[in-house]
Amino acid sequence: xxxxxxxxxxxxxxxxxxxxxxxxxxxxxxxxxxxxxxxxxxxxxxxxxxxxxxxxxxxxxxxxxxxxxxxxxxxxxxxxxxxxxxxxxxxxxxxxxxxxxxxxxxxxxxxxxxxxxxxxxxxxxxxxxxxxxxxxxxxxxxxxxxxxxxxxxxxxxxxxxxxxxxxxxxxxxxxxxxxxxxxxxxxxxxxxxxxxxxxxxxxxxxxxxxxxxxxxxxxxxxxxxxxxxxxxxxxxxxxxxxxxxxxxxxxxxxxxxxxxxxxxxxxxxxxxxxxxxxxxxxxxxxxxxxxxxxxxxxxxxxxxxxxxxxxxxxxxxxxxxxxxxxxxxxxxxxxxxxxxxxxxxxxxxxxxxxxxxxxxxxxxxxxxxxxxxxxxxxxxxxxxxxxxxxxxxxxxxxxxxxxxxxxxxxxxxxxxxxxxxxxxxxxxxxxxxxxxxxxxxxxxxxxxxxxxxxxxxxxxxxxxxxxxxxxxxxxxxxxxxxxxxxxxxxxxxxxxxxxxxxxxxxxxxxxxxxxxxxxxxxxxxxxxxxxxxxxxxxxxxxxxxxxxxxxxxxxxxxxxxxxxxxxxxxxxxxxxxxxxxxxxxxxxxxxxxxxxxxxxxxxxxxxxxxxxxxxxxxxxxxxxxxxxxxxxxxxxxxxxxxxxxxxxxxxxxxxxxxxxxxxxxxxxxxxxxxxxxxxxxxxxxxxxxxxxxxxxxxxxxxxxxxxxxxxxxxxxxxxxxxxxxxxxxxxxxxxxxxxxxxxxxxxxxxxxxxxxxxxxxxxxxxxxxxxxxxxxxxxxxxxxxxxxxxxxxxxxxxxxxxxxxxxxxxxxxxxxxxxxxxxxxxxxxxxxxx
Numbered sequence: 001x002x003x004x005x006x007x008x009x010x011x012x013x014x015x016x017x018x019x020x021x022x023x024x025x026x027x028x029x030x031x032x033x034x035x036x037x038x039x040x041x042x043x044x045x046x047x048x049x050x051x052x053x054x055x056x057x058x059x060x061x062x063x064x065x066x067x068x069x070x071x072x073x074x075x076x077x078x079x080x081x082x083x084x085x086x087x088x089x090x091x092x093x094x095x096x097x098x099x100x101x102x103x104x105x106x107x108x109x110x111x112x113x114x115x116x117x118x119x120x121x122x123x124x125x126x127x128x129x130x131x132x133x134x135x136x137x138x139x140x141x142x143x144x145x146x147x148x149x150x151x152x153x154x155x156x157x158x159x160x161x162x163x164x165x166x167x168x169x170x171x172x173x174x175x176x177x178x179x180x181x182x183x184x185x186x187x188x189x190x191x192x193x194x195x196x197x198x199x200x201x202x203x204x205x206x207x208x209x210x211x212x213x214x215x216x217x218x219x220x221x222x223x224x225x226x227x228x229x230x231x232x233x234x235x236x237x238x239x240x241x242x243x244x245x246x247x248x249x250x251x252x253x254x255x256x257x258x259x260x261x262x263x264x265x266x267x268x269x270x271x272x273x274x275x276x277x278x279x280x281x282x283x284x285x286x287x288x289x290x291x292x293x294x295x296x297x298x299x300x301x302x303x304x305x306x307x308x309x310x311x312x313x314x315x316x317x318x319x320x321x322x323x324x325x326x327x328x329x330x331x332x333x334x335x336x337x338x339x340x341x342x343x344x345x346x347x348x349x350x351x352x353x354x355x356x357x358x359x360x361x362x363x364x365x366x367x368x369x370x371x372x373x374x375x376x377x378x379x380x381x382x383x384x385x386x387x388x389x390x391x392x393x394x395x396x397x398x399x400x401x402x403x404x405x406x407x408x409x410x411x412x413x414x415x416x417x418x419x420x421x422x423x424x425x426x427x428x429x430x431x432x433x434x435x436x437x438x439x440x441x442x443x444x445x446x447x448x449x450x451x452x453x454x455x456x457x458x459x460x461x462x463x464x465x466x467x468x469x470x471x472x473x474x475x476x477x478x479x480x481x482x483x484x485x486x487x488x489x490x491x492x493x494x495x496x497x498x499x500x501x502x503x504x505x506x507x508x509x510x511x512x513x514x515x516x517x518x519x520x521x522x523x524x525x526x527x528x529x530x531x532x533x534x535x536x537x538x539x540x541x542x543x544x545x546x547x548x549x550x551x552x553x554x555x556x557x558x559x560x561x562x563x564x565x566x567x568x569x570x571x572x573x574x575x576x577x578x579x580x581x582x583x584x585x586x587x588x589x590x591x592x593x594x595x596x597x598x599x600x601x602x603x604x605x606x607x608x609x610x611x612x613x614x615x616x617x618x619x620x621x622x623x624x625x626x627x628x629x630x631x632x633x634x635x636x637x638x639x640x641x642x643x644x645x646x647x648x649x650x651x652x653x654x655x656x657x658x659x660x661x662x663x664x665x666x667x668x669x670x671x672x673x674x675x676x677x678x679x680x681x682x683x684x685x686x687x688x689x690x691x692x693x694x695x696x697x698x699x700x701x702x703x704x705x706x707x708x709x710x711x712x713x714x715x716x717x718x719x720x721x722x723x724x725x726x727x728x729x730x731x732x733x734x735x736x737x738x739x740x741x742x743x744x745x746x747x748x749x750x751x752x753x754x755x756x757x758x759x760x761x762x763x764x765x766x767x768x769x770x771x772x773x774x775x776x777x778x779x780x781x782x783x784x785x786x787x788x789x790x791x792x793x794x795x796x797x798x799x800x801x802x803x804x805x806x807x808x809x810x811x812x813x814x815x816x817x818x819x820x821x822x823x824x825x826x827x828x829x830x831x832x833x834x
Contacts, residue, residue: 014114016144019035019118019144020035021393024053026109026113026394027396030787032105032139034051034055035052035140037051040142055138056420056812057136058130058131058136059817060131060816064128064140065127066126066127067203071207077211077214078215081094081215082215083133083135086098090216092212092216094135095208096230099208102137102139102417104231104234105234116144116145117145118144120149122150122249122252123204126139137417201250202252205228208227209223209227232257235257237381237387238257238258242258243256243257264383266377267308267377270332274289288646290318290328291319291328292328292332292372293305293320293331293333295321301334302332302380304381304382305319305380306688308380309690310688313642314405317329330374331374333375333377334378383408383411384408385399386782387411395806396771396787396788396806396808398770398776398783399779402759404686404764405665407781407782409687409781412781414784414785418789418790421789421810422790422819423789429793433826434541437591437829438544438591441541441542441544441545442548444549445545445548449476452472456468456471456472460472467496472554473499476546476549476550484744485751486745489749490751494748499739501737503554510560510561510737511558511559511561511741511750512731513563513742514601515563515761515762516580517564517575517584518531518532518577518763519531520764521575523670523678523686524682525679525779526666526667526764526765528780529801531576531800532763533767533796534791534803535762535765535768536584536587537590537767537795540588542831544595547593547595557595559596561596561738562596562597562598563599563600563734566600566601569718569722581598604734605730605734608733613728617728618724620728621721622720628654628657637708638705645658645661654719660715661712670703671702679780683781685703689704690704692708744759745759760778766778766779767802768788770806771809775830788805788806789810809821809825
């Protein structure tokens with residue numbers, strides 16, 4: 001929700017019409033906020049009837065309860081937070097997910113994106129309850145305040161001794177504000193000091209802590225401290241203007257964290273240098289580009305250094321403290337550690353609204369001998385790209401990230417209550433969508449073929465019949481809706497070499513596409529479940545469109561072999577490979593894809609490769625393993641991971657181990673969660689995956705080490721099989737006389753981007769329908785962060801969503817018994833046309 005220069009500026013309070021538009025259009029507000037259908041009359045009660053927007057749990061109306069009322073009535077708090085409809089959720093989780101987080105999301109989104117706080121956690125907040133007394137997870141905006149950020153007025157300062165604190169005292173400074181003591185601002189009479197207790201200044205947060213303590217029997221101080229950490233996390237990366245506004249308010253000053261534009265731009269330039277660097281190592285290969293870190297003894301370096309180091313590694317570089325080398329592309333230093341060539345940066349004058357110092361964010365473009373560009377930064381934290389690109393009233397957005405390593409996993413938001421907005425389609429609704437997709441694909445194929453013939457007839461009329469036909473086939477393969485990568489990956493000369501013999505024989509063109517039977521859903525970061533979903537079905541439709549167009553320009557047509565790699569490269573004991581295989585076949589039948597053959601790689605090898613050659617393959621794979629084990633002797637990725645990987649890259653006998661490690665690390669089984677859902681656990685693991693020092697909690701440290709060890713072993717197995725395949729020529733022989741296609745750009749391969757957007761293979765992501773109705777794929781965590789909710793279909797049942805859809809496209813069905821997708825949204829669903 002970081003939206004530079006995108007906050008609305010109101011010259012007067014927004015109207016009720018403005019409010020309803022916010023709640024309808026903004027995904028976070030749609031999930032977590034509600035308002036009466038009409039504004040309350042002056043001095044009168046709220047309008048009767050169901051709140052706006054519709055909510056599946058309260059189709060006929062709801063109740064409200066305030067934070068203060070919950071704090072003042074322990075029995076009520078216990079009944080609300082332990083309501084049977086919440087299922088197996090303990091009181092702390094219910095308190096956070098149904099009350100605290102919704103309140104903070106609405107406060108932050110409305111103030112940061114729209115410039116006007118719809119609720120004020122510094123005072124009191126209303127929450128929605130079902131008629132049976134269960135929380136719905138929404139806060140109620142009963143009226144619009146007269147100012148963007150409600151004044152301090154009757155807040156924690158005035159209510160320290162009233163019911164909101166339920167008998168516990170909040171220690172206040174003599175000036176009417178809470179005392180500041182290294183962040184521990186509030187104490188409870190019986191509970192002692194509260195770590196991080198600045199939340200005691202926020203009356204609604206303090207009241208929720210009191211309610212949670214009463215409902216759970218826990219120490220109020222401990223509960224308040226826990227809630228305080230949530231407040232801190234939810235208010236990271238505010239817009240600078242929002243942060244300045246909050247710093248001027250003693251209630252909020254501690255939480256006013258902003259991603260400064262200068263820092264974000266500087267870190268972006270630094271990472272871009274690493275991304276674009278091409279550093280020769282003197283042997284014909286490339287060396288890892290190095291970012292040199294300068295810091296004084298005892299200096300931890302810039303804030304966010306661990307995550308930056310990880311990001312640089314996943315871009316193929318290294319961050320290390322060393323003398324400059326030819327591989328050094330940049331130098332990173334803090335203001336306390338400057339070297340020759342990086343003059344001290346100017347210190348900006350403080351802005352009047354600031355009450356706390358800003359971090360220095362100067363970046364120096366000049367270079368030093370052997371040190372590359374110099375960046376002087378005291379913080380290297382960055383907001384996720386989707387936050388920085390957000391705009392008022394903007395619908396949920398896809399990340400278009402090319403890999404999970406490029407997503408800021410540790411910063412993205414989970415929305416557990418999104419499941420309450422899930423839509424369940426019938427078989428008839430699913431069939432209607434598939435039929436429409438197939439019909440549209442057929443029409444598109446006819447247009448593509450017609451345009452191709454018209455285009456090539458002008459340029460190829462003097463060529464021989466075979467070459468003319470082969471060029472026409474290549475032209476179709478490279479149309480916008482199909483192509484991936486540049487023509488240099490699979491140039492026309494190579495295509496003619498593959499296609500002309502086939503055309504001369506009058507045979508169908510054969511395409512071979514390697515893919516995976518299931519999704520890599522171990523961590524839930526990529527996908528919520530393992531089975532192929534709408535993205536995979538849509539990929540089949542796109543292949544049908546491609547084959548349909550080819551058949552109209554080349555009558556023998558085309559055949560596609562989808563090769564599922566199974567366990568040829570590494571074992572997958574936790575994935576239902578056979579079920580994934582059957583699901584893909586079912587999708588092909590639903591699409592009517594009689595051109596499609598789905599085979600398992602191992603079966604094709606057993607069928608088409610002689611036993612003697614398979615034995616040679618196994619012997620070569622073992623030779624590769626021995627080479628790497630000898631080279632990597634003494635390296636332990638579980639002790640100092642990035643150092644071990646750097647040394648592995650330096651002694652790698654074949655030069656591809658570390659790049660493959662980077663890829664596989666997000667696709668291996670994850671150790672079982674410790675006291676939290678898998679998605680939250682995976683975020684904790686991967687946010688700073690390579691940090692395994694003694695300062696990391698033991699269970700997290702052990703899980704990271706186990707994950708890194710599994711990745712190391714799997715990388716070696718994968719490499720051994722891959723090099724043996726190349727040596728034996730397996731790819732070329734399993735389907736003879738075929739064009740090798742890929743959903744990843746690569747030399748000598750026909751690139752196919754079957755869904756559009758970022759080239760993420762569907763088996764590494766979750767099927768999604770964006771706000772324009774375009775079927776695509778994105779990472780499950782990114783979709784959560786942006787306010788997408790599950791769509792279920794009988795094709796997969798209720799164990800796994802068929803796709804994720806924008807919450808803003810969901811509404812209560814006319815029957816008021818279930819949710820549905822808006823009809824105009826359903827009508828817009830289709831494949832990308834370009």
